[in-house]
Amino acid sequence: MTAIRGHVAATRRPGALGVHSIDHFALMVPDLKVAEHFYRNFGLDVRAEEGGLSLYAYGQPHRWGRVMEGATKQLHHVSFGAFEDDMPRFAAHLQSLGVQRIDAPAGFESNGIWFRDPDGALREIRAAEKSSTNHKAAFAVPICGEGARGTVSREEAPSVRPKRFSHMLTFVGSAAKAISFYEQTVGLKLADAAGSDVAFMHGIHGSDHHILAFATGGGAGLHHSSWDMGGIEQIGLGAMHMADSGYARGWGLGRHVLGSNYFHYIRDPWGSYAEYSADIDYIPVTQDWEAKTWEAHNAFYLWGPTPPEDFVTNFEVQ
Numbered sequence: 001m002t003a004i005r006g007h008v009a010a011t012r013r014p015g016a017l018g019v020h021s022i023d024h025f026a027l028m029v030p031d032l033k034v035a036e037h038f039y040r041n042f043g044l045d046v047r048a049e050e051g052g053l054s055l056y057a058y059g060q061p062h063r064w065g066r067v068m069e070g071a072t073k074q075l076h077h078v079s080f081g082a083f084e085d086d087m088p089r090f091a092a093h094l095q096s097l098g099v100q101r102i103d104a105p106a107g108f109e110s111n112g113i114w115f116r117d118p119d120g121a122l123r124e125i126r127a128a129e130k131s132s133t134n135h136k137a138a139f140a141v142p143i144c145g146e147g148a149r150g151t152v153s154r155e156e157a158p159s160v161r162p163k164r165f166s167h168m169l170t171f172v173g174s175a176a177k178a179i180s181f182y183e184q185t186v187g188l189k190l191a192d193a194a195g196s197d198v199a200f201m202h203g204i205h206g207s208d209h210h211i212l213a214f215a216t217g218g219g220a221g222l223h224h225s226s227w228d229m230g231g232i233e234q235i236g237l238g239a240m241h242m243a244d245s246g247y248a249r250g251w252g253l254g255r256h257v258l259g260s261n262y263f264h265y266i267r268d269p270w271g272s273y274a275e276y277s278a279d280i281d282y283i284p285v286t287q288d289w290e291a292k293t294w295e296a297h298n299a300f301y302l303w304g305p306t307p308p309e310d311f312v313t314n315f316e317v318q
């Protein structure tokens with residue numbers, strides 16, 4: 001976020017071609033009011049813009065998500081951010097791979113490069129400031145010394161707000177195909193995989209352990225968007241507020257193995273999730289991270305409650 005504010009230059013791997021961020025994602029949902037209630041209570045700054053809703057983190061200018069009205073809930077597209085001077089290289093690179101460039105979809109006109117992935121899902125590469133973080137995100141652990149009360153009362157509990165978007169997990173027809181496609185086209189790298197059906201991809205210019213992840217799930221779809229909260233206290237307060245607001249279903253509190261983040265997933269009105277996350281691993285621009293494939297049962301979560309039976313169900317292809 002510091003890059004957006006202009007305090008620190010974005011980290012960049014010289015000469016290497018790869019997107020640096022997920023610039024934003026776009027969802028279609030049947031009822032915008034339902035989406036507004038969910039994301040506003042989740043703690044995002046939800047604004048009515050361009051005929052739909054825009055999702056911001058409070059205090060930041062970057063638009064992380066767009067929500068538009070459509071017949072059914074669907075992940076409409078994912079837009080990757082790239083350094084502006086890499087855009088001609090990306091255009092030539094995709095052409096050399098035989099990836100067909102298509103027109104921007106109606107309502108989302110831009111100068112970006114639009115194409116479809118192996119599942120037919122819309123993707124864009126656009127010139128954008130690096131919105132992925134340039135360093136490991138802060139993680140606050142409140143410590144109370146002797147002779148003081150460590151908490152406030154329940155009614156004094158503060159509302160909490162996500163600090164930034166971290167990553168998203170999308171359903172794909174085949175995780176193996178998706179790894180290969182996204183490595184070749186947009187230059188993401190595999191950080192870790194859990195068995196053959198789940199994979200986590202990071203950016204080469206410095207990013208969280210994953211900015212995009214895949215789960216084999218019968219085709220394209222959204223599993224979750226994930227938002228950095230900066231601490232476990234904030235995850236707990238957010239989950240409690242969501243339960244009080246009618247969104248008690250989900251999974252958490254727990255800690256992942258791959259990415260190491262603490263999590264609490266809140267089930268959204270359409271069967272996918274928004275994740276409160278904190279302390280996710282970070283892969284700096286200077287490091288060639290060694291990807292590893294883990295046994296799935298050993299890598300899903302370090303601790304936490306048993307996940308819901310339908311936790312990894314792609315309701316967009318039901």
Ligand SMILES: [Fe+2]
Pocket residue numbers: 167169224226275277
């Ligand atoms: Fe996540």
